[in-house]
Amino acid sequence: MATSFMGSLLVMLCLVSPLLLAGAVHSEPWWYGLFPQFYDRSCPQAKDIVRSIVAQAVAREPRMAASLVRLHFHDCFVKGCDASVLLDNSSSIVSEKGSNPNRNSLRGFELVDEIKVALEEACHGTVSCADILALAARDSTVLVGGPYWQVPLGRRDSLDASIQGSNNDIPAPNDTLSTIITKFKLQGLNLVDVVALSGGHTIGMSRCTSFRQRLYNQTGNGMADVTLDVSYAAQLRQGCPQSGGDDNLFPLEFVSPAKFDNLYFKNILSGKGLLSSDQVLLTQNAETAALVNAYAADVDVFFQQFAQSMVNMGNISPLTGSQGEVRKNCRRLNSYH
Numbered sequence: 439m440a441t442s443f444m445g446s447l448l449v450m451l452c453l454v455s456p457l458l459l460a461g462a463v464h465s466e467p468w469w470y471g472l473f474p475q476f477y478d479r480s481c482p483q484a485k486d487i488v489r490s491i492v493a494q495a496v497a498r499e500p501r502m503a504a505s506l507v508r509l510h511f512h513d514c515f516v517k518g519c520d521a522s523v524l525l526d527n528s529s530s531i532v533s534e535k536g537s538n539p540n541r542n543s544l545r546g547f548e549l550v551d552e553i554k555v556a557l558e559e560a561c562h563g564t565v566s567c568a569d570i571l572a573l574a575a576r577d578s579t580v581l582v583g584g585p586y587w588q589v590p591l592g593r594r595d596s597l598d599a600s601i602q603g604s605n606n607d608i609p610a611p612n613d614t615l616s617t618i619i620t621k622f623k624l625q626g627l628n629l630v631d632v633v634a635l636s637g638g639h640t641i642g643m644s645r646c647t648s649f650r651q652r653l654y655n656q657t658g659n660g661m662a663d664v665t666l667d668v669s670y671a672a673q674l675r676q677g678c679p680q681s682g683g684d685d686n687l688f689p690l691e692f693v694s695p696a697k698f699d700n701l702y703f704k705n706i707l708s709g710k711g712l713l714s715s716d717q718v719l720l721t722q723n724a725e726t727a728a729l730v731n732a733y734a735a736d737v738d739v740f741f742q743q744f745a746q747s748m749v750n751m752g753n754i755s756p757l758t759g760s761q762g763e764v765r766k767n768c769r770r771l772n773s774y775h
């Protein structure tokens with residue numbers, strides 16, 4: 439009896455000790471990873487606080503839902519989902535807010551501040567800015583009619599930012615599809631993620647400057663993009679002149695711009711994707727074209743994949759354990775004076 443007990447103990451030790459050792463060597467415990475219950479003990483109100491502030495904001499201005507979804511995307515594609523996008527310029531930081539994709543375009547920073555103040559009041563120094571972005575993106579999606587998913591949590595906030603990363607790693611609206619796919623691959627995301635996540639353009643707005651080239655001079659021959667529906671192009675030219683009006687706003691999906699649905703994909707099928715990067719999903723690759731068709735045909739298939747791909751995106755290189763910090767103010771490092 440005693441021997442068999444000792445035997446089991448020995449087997450247990452053999453199994454467990456390499457895991458403990460691995461933890462010791464890498465300085466992080468071996469079990470670290472993101473999980474939805476991360477704040478259940480340390481800040482049980484966290485999810486409710488985020489949801490209620492996002493809900494009030496979206497009720498005031500439906501576009502805020504789109505802006506918050508995009509904020510999480512632009513965070514995750516630069517050094518991982520670490521809230522680097524939220525840091526302001528300072529003596530040690532060149533803010534990503536000044537990069538080409540973000541300047542005069544990215545929105546929602548004040549709302550994140552508002553959420554952070556409420557969370558600091560409820561649970562001081564506990565909920566990271568990176569997790570706020572992930573939760574706000576999910577809540578925004580649900581609030582405007584999109585799918586729900588459980589958000590893995592436990593990200594920590596970066597100690598730096600990368601304006602170069604922001605300029606180079608976030609896809610641009612005139613990139614070819616193969617460049618876009620490469621930029622997603624760099625983040626560990628595949629072609630299915632490219633198409634499903636592009637479906638985020640079923641809500642929100644774009645400035646004229648982001649698609650003007652398609653209206654006047656797509657390939658340098660002074661002609662409009664041939665893949666763009668002719669009457670839609672004529673309509674767009676009215677508000678987006680050849681010069682000037684850079685910041686004039688247009689819905690990315692003109693039929694139901696404030697509702698999360700699959701009309702983005704239906705519009706692409708009729709040549710009415712707004713950005714070149716939207717339309718190329720149909721015209722430059724047979725595999726992505728098949729996915730556009732599938733999501734246009736069945737909203738549930740799109741919703742299911744969008745939810746999964748948002749989790750995939752939210753898992754890009756998080757800081758965990760003792761890496762980074764939990765910022766008290768999302769715009770500054772805790773060491774900032």
Ligand code: HEM
Binds near residue numbers: 503618632641690
């Ligand atoms: C596939 C490559 C992508 C490209 C080239 C792209 C490009 C753009 C551009 C140019 C705008 C308009 C910005 C402006 O003119 O101010 C925009 C807006 C937006 N993007 Fe993307 N995007 C991409 C992927 C994504 C992904 C993965 C998401 C989220 C899942 C997303 C969500 C949004 C949303 C919601 C808006 C509207 C934001 C607002 O109204 O404030 N995009 N995107």
